[in-house]
Amino acid sequence: METLVHSAPFTGYVYPNETMIPWTILIVVYPYLTGLVAGAFTISSLYQVFGFQQLRPVAHFALLVSLCCMVVVPIPLLLHLGHPERAFNAMITPHTTSAFAIFAYAAAFYVILLILETWFVFRPQIVQTAKTTKGPLGWVYRVATLGSDDLSEKALSYDKKWLFALAIIGIPGAHGLHGYVGFVFGSLKSREWWSSDLMPVIFLFSAIISGTALVIVLYVVSCRLRKVPVDLACLKVMAYSLWGFMMFTLLLEGLEFASMVYRGREGIDVIMSFVKGPLLVPFFILQFGIGSVLPLAVITFFIWRGTSGPTLVVAITTSACLVLLAVLMMRYNVVIGGQEIAKTGKGLLAYRPPIFAREGLFVAGCVLVLPFVLLSILVRFLPPWHEAESALAKGMPSVIAH
Amino acid sequence: MEDKEKLEGQQTGRREFLSCLGSALACSAAAAAAGAITTGTVATTAAEAAVTEVPPNPAIPGYDWTQHQWAFGVDATKCIGCLRCVEACKKENNVPQDAHHFRTWVERYVTLEGEETARVDSQADPVNIAASGSESEYRFADRYRDAKVELAFFVPKLCNHCTHPACVQVCPTGATYKTEDGVVVIDHTYCIGCQYCVQACPYGARYFNEETGVTDKCTWCYHRITKGLQPACVEVCPVGARIFGDRNDKQSAISQFIQNNRVSVLKPETGNAPNVFYIGIDKDVS
Known part of the structure; x- marks a missing residue:
């Protein structure tokens, strides 16, 4: 039988109830996933709304990445709840003063928006494929058209207007959703490590870099798998975006930490001993050093040198992988770190995630892998690749190509 | 015990709310679309949170919660650290025995000679176990x-049943709420077990019961x-x-305790406005 109580060892004085860490590794995965959603959506929006034509090869792919991550977001939360079957209580009677009450609505709204946008983006492909595919799969495509098989120029320009509107609504939607996740933590006055006005902004920027990094990695991997060359111009724009947003993120994180240390409120001694002790490796080495400064330096170096070709692809992809690690560590250091500093201001706890428990590392790993399993299925059903789109566009009115 | 805390009035509140569900859905979608998710929440202060959605008088025979305002006092100068209170509470309220x-x-706060700050432990410290x-x-x-030992004293701790409870503010379902007579209780049949309230409480007064899947805490023995x-x-x-009583009764033990002593509360800077009043504690107690 599964052990019910996984208590955390502590040093100093902690309140007796604090030895049970309330939010576990699954609550690390939750903001990480919503961050990937917001970041991937940003890449998609840079093309859809702001007209970054270089991003065309990844725009639709980024949208699918965002969708696949988003549908998985509620899973870690549901797994965490003591009574997941009551989850809808928060929707039926949302307690309006709770920062968490609106989550279900915001998430549901955003999933619908993503599905709608995906449908409009892929409608021409769905209609075309529905006409040419036979058997059960053909039926699936025919159902997916929702009876709308008009591909006339008028209909397509109408689609375009919808897409533009949805993408515009999606920008505050995606970023609001993630900024709000930061607010869930930042608004709690009980924990000095979380209680910061900058928390939502830091969450937002780190979300954008993690999503961008994920799209970079997945795009390069997909090119390898499909045996097509990587579009260097596209990769460079993503690397520039990553670089810019990373600078902001690092500055904000530095400012937040400096403010907390400079204010030096009650309990800062314990926080400093935490930062210099248990947080040294996960924070300074993994998140800050290897995950942030190193990729920033690598991207700066290769762009400054004007490197091109496979070396640049390897450099950017490696950097993006490191950024993904840094943001995961950031989520860990915020969510778990905040709870390892006791509310007494007099002690530290040490969270040790179990491996095979409902809220253990194995389950968290499965949740993290799930979006990619979904994505690998979805890209077969709705190929988001530039070439597929171009091939399709040959037999279609010109408006599709954009 | 928890069933006794489930007050039937809340059911009525939910039914009323259900009728407004349609409009709430539309409003939420609009708010999300405008990216105003956080602003809507920010605008609600802890003070407002404490007064929202209070259900009507519970169906307890001969009890009218509008007639009472309960409060708790702790005289730390008297506590001898015998821990009978802890034992009684665990038994009375079916608290997990760990x-x-x-x-x-x-x-227990102990300042040794030559040391600046007190050494603190509770009965849950491994040495005491x-x-x-x-x-x-x-x-x-x-x-x-x-x-x-230069100075030593004991400090009993419990839920502060704050006037502006942070735990009530953050509860996403309204399962935890403040009663008219000043007690913060939890509807265990409605709690989803998210533990946001456990995080929000600055006093560490709440815990998650892994067996029942819901949060629990002191109710000042509401059933009693x-x-x-x-x-x-x-x-x-x-x-x-430990002193308990009704502040509406000026002659009650708690009213006299508050009137006759210079009382303090824990962590007043949180703005939670606790209703457990202490005497005999010093700077090290938080």
Whole structure:
């Protein structure tokens, strides 16, 4: 039988109830996933709304990445709840003063928006494929058209207007959703490590870099798998975006930490001993050093040198992988770190995630892998690749190509 | 015990709310679309949170919650650290019998000669558990026997039943709420077990019960006080270190306690406005 109580060892004085860490590794995965959603959506929006034509090869792919991550977001939360079957209580009677009450609505709204946008983006492909595919799969495509098989120029320009509107609504939607996740933590006055006005902004920027990094990695991997060359111009724009947003993120994180240390409120001694002790490796080495400064330096170096070709692809992809690690560590250091500093201001706890428990590392790993399993299925059903789109566009009115 | 806290009035509130569900859906979608998710929440202060959606008077025979305003006092100068309160509370309220779940606990503050700050422990400290021999038996080990103790005192702790409770503010379903008579309770049949309230409480007064899948905490023994009894911890305290009563009654023990002493509360800077009043604590207590 599964052990019910996984208590955390502590040093100093902690309140007796604090030895049970309330939010576990699954609550690390939750903001990480919503961050990937917001970041991937940003890449998609840079093309859809702001007209970054270089991003065309990844725009639709980024949208699918965002969708696949988003549908998985509620899973870690549901797994965490003591009574997941009551989850809808928060929707039926949302307690309006709770920062968490609106989550279900915001998430549901955003999933619908993503599905709608995906449908409009892929409608021409769905209609075309529905006409040419036979058997059960053909039926699936025919159902997916929702009876709308008009591909006339008028209909397509109408689609375009919808897409533009949805993408515009999606920008505050995606970023609001993630900024709000930061607010869930930042608004709690009980924990000095979380209680910061900058928390939502830091969450937002780190979300954008993690999503961008994920799209970079997945795009390069997909090119390898499909045996097509990587579009260097596209990769460079993503690397520039990553670089810019990373600078902001690092500055904000530095400012937040400096403010907390400079204010030096009650309990800062314990926080400093935490930062210099248990947080040294996960924070300074993994998140800050290897995950942030190193990729920033690598991207700066290769762009400054004007490197091109496979070396640049390897450099950017490696950097993006490191950024993904840094943001995961950031989520860990915020969510778990905040709870390892006791509310007494007099002690530290040490969270040790179990491996095979409902809220253990194995389950968290499965949740993290799930979006990619979904994505690998979805890209077969709705190929988001530039070439597929171009091939399709040959037999279609010109408006599709954009 | 928890069923007794489930007040039937809340059901009515939910039905009323359900009728407004359609408009709430539309409003939420619009708010999300405008990216105004956080602003809507920011605008609600902890003070407002405490007064929202209070259900009507509970169906407890002979009890009218509009007639009472309960409060709790702790005289730390009297506490001898016997921990009978902890034991009584665990038994009375079916609190898990381990060292990680407490509705009330006692802290020991010891300042040794030449030291600036106090050393703090509670009955849940491993040294004290080793001394008692069991997590379900409570004792303070004689760990300072050979040290030169300059100052030592005990501080009983429990839920502060704040006037502006942060736990009530953050509860996403309204399962935890403040009653008219000043007690913060939890509807265990409605709690989803997200533990946001556990995070929000600055006093560490809440715990998650892994067996029942819901959050729990001190209710000042609501099932007892609404029948005219004292909370279990107050009842068993051999030295009168715990004082409980109705502030509406100016002659009650708690009213007199607050009137006749210079009382303080824990962590006043949080703005939670606790309703557990202390005397005899010093700067190290938080």
